[in-house]
Amino acid sequence: MSLMPGSLLTRGADVVLPAAPITADTHTMGAESLLRYLEIKVHHLIQERSWKNIHLIGSYDRQAVVSLHEKTGKLFNWERPTAEVHGRELVVKAFPGIDYVHHYALIIATYLAMTGRSSETVTYQLPDPALRRAAVDRLHLALEGDLVIVGWALEHLAPDSGVWRRRAGYAWQRATMHGRRVVYLGFQHSIWGDVAGQVVARLAELGARDVVYVGKVGALVPEVEPNTLLATGNESLVDSSLIKWDDFFGDFAAAQPGVRTGVHVTSPSILLENREWLAKHAEHAFVDPEIGCMGAAAHRAGIGFGYLHVISNNLARRYPADLSNERHHEVVRRRAILVGRIRDIIASRLADLNSHGERQS
Template identity: 40%
Template sequence: MWIVFTFIVLYLLVGFLMDFWPFQDGSNASPVKAIFHDPTTASVHTHTMGNSLTEYLKMKVHPLIQQRSWDQIFVIGDHQRDSSKVIVASNEKRDKPFNWMRPTVSVVDSGTLYLHVFPGRDYVEHYAAIIATYLALKDKDVGLVRFQYPSQEDCLNVFSTSNLEKLGVVDIVVLGYVQGLQSWSQSDWEDVDDGNLFSWKTAITTQGHRVAFLGCRICFWGDIGGNLVRTLRRVNGAKCVLYVGKLGSLRAEHIPNRTLATGSRSFVRGEPIKWQNPLEPYLQHAASVVTGVHSCLPSVLYETHDWLVSNQDRVDFVDPEIGQMAKASLEVGCQFGYLHIISDNLARKYDRDLSNERLADVRRNRGKLLSEIQAVLEPFFNGWKSAS
C-alpha cells in the first residue's frame, strides 16, 4: 500500500515540476508554468480574403510544416536563430533589408515540432492561428496545434538585450518602410550585421533634432510594436515615434496601394484608445490621405465576414499594432503618429491583396505613396517641437 502511495506522490511531483521546467527544445523562454491554448481557425468561406487566404497561408507557414505531418506542434515565444538548434525557414524574404526574419522550428522527436516565434502575445497567437487554419484547409487535425503566451518580461527583454543601445539618444524615430524613406540621409545603414535586430540611418533636422530611420529585421507584430515603443523611450529617450506601414480598410471605396491612412483613435481588444497624432497638421495637402478610426486585431485570421459586419459602423482601418503602439506611447509619455499604405480591402474584393503584394504594379504604386509620405515628413521634421 505504501509503495503505491509513494509512487503516486512521486508521479504527481514530477508532473508538477515538469510544468515549471524550461521547454524541452532548449529555448530561451522563461521557465514558467506551461499553459497552452487552442488557436482560432478561419476558412475561405468565413474570411474576408476568400480564396486568397490559401496563398497567403502558404507564404507564412514554415516549409517543414508544409512538407510532412506532425503529431504535435507547439507555438512559443522565443527568438531563436542558432542554426545548431533550429531550422530557419527557406521561404524567408531575404531579398529585402528588413522585416524578413520569420519563425524558426525545432524538432523534439519524430512527431513533435516547436515553432519559435519572436516574443509577443499577438504574434504567437497569430502564428498559431496561421498553422491551424493551414492544416484545416488541408483537412488535417487542428487539435495538434497549441500555443503558449510569452511573459511580458520575455517580450521586453528581447529588446533590452538588442543592439538598440548603440543607436544612442534620438528625438524622433521612424519605423516601418524606412528603406523607402531615404531623402534625409544618403549614408549607409549602420550596424548591418544580420545577427542584429536593428539597423539605422540618422539625420539632423534644421531645428537640430536627431531623427533615426530604424529598420527592424523581425516583424514587430501587435504588442511587439508597443513594447518597441516602450523600449525606444526608455533606452533611447525617443520623444516621438512615427510608423509608416500598411493596413486593411473596411471602406469599399479605399483602393489598395493607392490610398494612405492615418488617424488618432483605435480599439485595442475592445478598449478605446485616443491620442494626439503629431502628423495631423501636415496632412492638409496630402491628396491620397484618408482619416479614420482604427482597430487592433491580434491576427489577420480574425478578419472574418462576421467581424467586418459587426465593426463596419465604428471602424475604418484594421491592423495588429497601431493601437498597441499608441497605447504604449501614452504610457511612457511619447508622441505617436502613423501614416500607412492601405494594402487590402475587407469590404470589397480587389485584384490586389495580401496574397500578391509583391507583384510589380503593387510595388510601383506603393513607391508613389512613399513619395507622398516623404513629402509629409519633410515639413514635419523641420517644424517638430518636443512636447516635453
C-alpha cells in the same frame, strides 16, 4: 498592451493551449486568397511533412531551422518563425509576443485545416512577461529627444547616403532633417501587435521624444482601392476602448492630398477578421495589429506618436490586390509611389515644425 482575450491573458506561460483553425469561407479575404496568404507564411517543414505534434512557443532563435519562405531580399521584416525538429514533433519558435504567437498558431492550424490535414496537432504557449520584455530590451540606442521612424520601407525613406548600423535583429541610421535629429529604425523580425507597443515604450525609455510608424493598413470602407491612398489618424479602437495619443502629425498629414483619416481598429490577427468582425467595425476606417498598441504606449510614456501607412488591402470589397499577392509588379510599383509621398510628408511636417520652433530636439 495585448489585445488577446482576457481568458488567455490570465493563464500562465506554462499552459498549453490548442490552436483552433478559423472558418475560411467566412473570412474577408475569401478562401482562395487566404490559402495563398497562409502558404507564404507557413514554415516549409510544415508544408512538406506531417507531424505528430506541432508546438509553438515564443522564442527568438535564429539557430533553429530557418523557413525557406523568408523574403531574404529585404532589409527589414524578413525573418519568420524558425523550427526545431524533435523526432516526429516540431517546435516552432516565433518572436515572443502574445499577439504574434497566437497569430502564428492560427496560421498553422488554419493552413492544415485548409489542406485536408488535422489541426488538432497544433498547440501553443504564450510567452511570459519577463521573456517578452527581455526580447525588446535588447534594443539599445542613444536617443536625446530624437524622432524615431520605425516600420516598413525604411530603406526608401532614409537618405541614400546614410549608413545602416546593425546589431542582432535590428539596424538604424541617423540623419538631421530641418533641424531635427531623426533615427530610422528597422527590425529583421516582425514587431507584431503588442511587441510594437513594447518597442515604443523601450524607445521612450531610451530618450525618444516622438515615434512615427510607417507600414500598411487594411481599409474597412469599400470605396478605397488598395495601394492608391495613405492613412493617418490619432485614435484607435483597442478591444472596446478608444485610445488617443499626442499625434506627431497634428492635422498636417490628414490635410495632404491622397491621405485619408479616421478611427483605426487594432486587431491581434488578420485571421480573426471575418465578415462578422467586419460588420461589427464597419463604421471605422482602418485596421492593423500595431497602431493602437503603439499609440497607447506613447500616451503612457508621454511622447508623441504618429502613423502614416499605405492602405494595402480592403476588407469590405474584393479588389485584385490583397495580402496574398503583395509581390506582384503593379502592387510594388504603386507602393513605391506612396512611399515617396510618405517621405515627402514627413519632411514637410518637420519643416513646418521647424518654422514654428516646435518639437525640436
